[in-house]
Amino acid sequence: MAVYKNETQTKQFPLVERNSNHYQEIASSALSNSINHLNNAYSQKLSGAEGAVEFRDEGVYTYDNKGRRYLDCLGGYGIFNVGHRHPRVIEAVKMQLDQVCLHSQELINPWSAHLASQLAAITPGDLQYSFFCNSGSEAVEGAIKLARLYTGKTEIISTKNAYHGVSMGALSATGRDVFRKPFAPLLNGFSHVEFGNIEAMEAAINENTAAVILEPIQGEGGINVPSEGYLRKVRQLTEKHGILLILDEVQTGMGRTGRMFACEHESVVPDILCLAKALGGGVMPIGCFMASAKIWKVLEPNPTIHNSTFGGNPLACSAASACIEVLLDEHLPARAALMGNYFMRKLNELKERYPERIFDVRGKGLLIGLEFTSKDLREAVQVELFHRGVIVASTLNSNCTFRIEPPLIITESQINFMIDALESVLIDIGSGRLAEMQALAEEQELIKQDVIAIEPVTVEEVLTVSIVPQATDSDSNLVSDMVIDEFSVAKARQRRRVRAAAKVGSSKVAASRKVGEVRLVPVRESRAKSNSKSNLETTKKKVAKPNKAGKKKAAGKKDKPKSKASYRAKTRN
Numbered sequence: 001m002a003v004y005k006n007e008t009q010t011k012q013f014p015l016v017e018r019n020s021n022h023y024q025e026i027a028s029s030a031l032s033n034s035i036n037h038l039n040n041a042y043s044q045k046l047s048g049a050e051g052a053v054e055f056r057d058e059g060v061y062t063y064d065n066k067g068r069r070y071l072d073c074l075g076g077y078g079i080f081n082v083g084h085r086h087p088r089v090i091e092a093v094k095m096q097l098d099q100v101c102l103h104s105q106e107l108i109n110p111w112s113a114h115l116a117s118q119l120a121a122i123t124p125g126d127l128q129y130s131f132f133c134n135s136g137s138e139a140v141e142g143a144i145k146l147a148r149l150y151t152g153k154t155e156i157i158s159t160k161n162a163y164h165g166v167s168m169g170a171l172s173a174t175g176r177d178v179f180r181k182p183f184a185p186l187l188n189g190f191s192h193v194e195f196g197n198i199e200a201m202e203a204a205i206n207e208n209t210a211a212v213i214l215e216p217i218q219g220e221g222g223i224n225v226p227s228e229g230y231l232r233k234v235r236q237l238t239e240k241h242g243i244l245l246i247l248d249e250v251q252t253g254m255g256r257t258g259r260m261f262a263c264e265h266e267s268v269v270p271d272i273l274c275l276a277k278a279l280g281g282g283v284m285p286i287g288c289f290m291a292s293a294k295i296w297k298v299l300e301p302n303p304t305i306h307n308s309t310f311g312g313n314p315l316a317c318s319a320a321s322a323c324i325e326v327l328l329d330e331h332l333p334a335r336a337a338l339m340g341n342y343f344m345r346k347l348n349e350l351k352e353r354y355p356e357r358i359f360d361v362r363g364k365g366l367l368i369g370l371e372f373t374s375k376d377l378r379e380a381v382q383v384e385l386f387h388r389g390v391i392v393a394s395t396l397n398s399n400c401t402f403r404i405e406p407p408l409i410i411t412e413s414q415i416n417f418m419i420d421a422l423e424s425v426l427i428d429i430g431s432g433r434l435a436e437m438q439a440l441a442e443e444q445e446l447i448k449q450d451v452i453a454i455e456p457v458t459v460e461e462v463l464t465v466s467i468v469p470q471a472t473d474s475d476s477n478l479v480s481d482m483v484i485d486e487f488s489v490a491k492a493r494q495r496r497r498v499r500a501a502a503k504v505g506s507s508k509v510a511a512s513r514k515v516g517e518v519r520l521v522p523v524r525e526s527r528a529k530s531n532s533k534s535n536l537e538t539t540k541k542k543v544a545k546p547n548k549a550g551k552k553k554a555a556g557k558k559d560k561p562k563s564k565a566s567y568r569a570k571t572r573n
């Protein structure tokens, strides 16, 4: 630690010498620094809970500071198409570091010009010009602006559950309230129609429509593959009405789905194409939007009308050029198709064997969604896979689904490793635990739909807790410090065994030591009264009271055998 003085304060400055111990030192405080200076929620992140700090990566693997190896089936949300640290991309960037890193902004930038010419060569149709930026959101942002500028119209049609990024323009196109609502009002003129429904799209078009924006396959929406012909119909529709088609291939591009661009599966050429993520070869951040010379004309009178200081920087462009060369030389789009088919076949075999656990397998190439019968099951499988050395993650807009999006260089034996790990997890999650999760999912959905309700809890309704399996004397003292969440209380009322949702005490150490599987039972009145309101708080979020019909429905449900379809309907968000 060093001391840093500013005008008003003296603070500790966490100085770490750059020597051979540098990594160990920053790794030792990685979790606490993340919690204290990035976001407190890091304490709940799976890798945080496991103390897994990223150390190095290579090919299809990433390694933590304890030497544990993880098969990367997440691919950094789709950025590692050519694998981690592909030697040709690394070499290109290292060479570039010795020449020019960031550009002067005034002289002609040969690296961005070269990359633009490469992109013009590999993209379909008359896409010819590129604007470079630093992320997918920025690419979408620019595409929306270009569509408005070119057409002189303002309205954009997007789809429900779409994910186009989180900057204000991109967020306006994103189709999920959880991201949008907290930041309202967003841009005017955006509407969202059902993905895959061509009639709904046509109905949304009016004389002020500038463009339709679409992911060829919804990525964050849950890897939703539309029925064959949908994209072609959207293209025909936009042409018929004289509006632009913006394809967001930020996630589907660069070989991911088995073609260099997903639109090629249907021979569709968009008016504007957005790319990012894997474009940087898994080494540098870069995004871009592209269009034909005809559309680009509107940017000519004032080329800086839309601009970016870092966009098109030599380091990022060199990485992207090398990435494209690798994709072509190693035939990675074709490999994605081949390995994707193999992966999906293996996953479908598991689905056949475990229909109560796996609801759906879908995708194209190596963009695969694996949907479970409940959110809790998806979470449990994800955690267990992590313990077995496989990384996956859920999609942002569909919480029962996790994505399988590994580097396109993944081999058959690595896929087999993931499948074996997944099967062992599915076996380990026994039918008792499964039933519990499904009941929980069902109940959560009923609560969400206001079919059943949790009444606010008062101190008089305090519950005792016996910690299973080892309740000690000291545990009973902790009861007075318990914070029981409303869901646990509702469960306790039904005398059902629930996963601990109670935090014991305020200290994290106590919590992590004591929280486990608990059985909650109503306490005797006398016990309840001995606890004061101040040291036994309960969540008192208001939820709708049950109505008679609702109660009936909830009661009726318990007797009925559960169908997979009902799980899905209930647990999808």
Ligand SMILES: Cc1ncc(COP(=O)(O)O)c(C=O)c1O
Residues within 6 Å of the ligand: 077, 134, 135, 136, 137, 138, 140, 163, 164, 165, 166, 215, 219, 220, 248, 249, 250, 251, 252, 276, 277
């Ligand atoms: C289809 C799509 N568009 C845009 C974005 C936003 O990209 P970024 O996170 O680089 O801003 C994403 C990110 O997941 C995406 O999947």
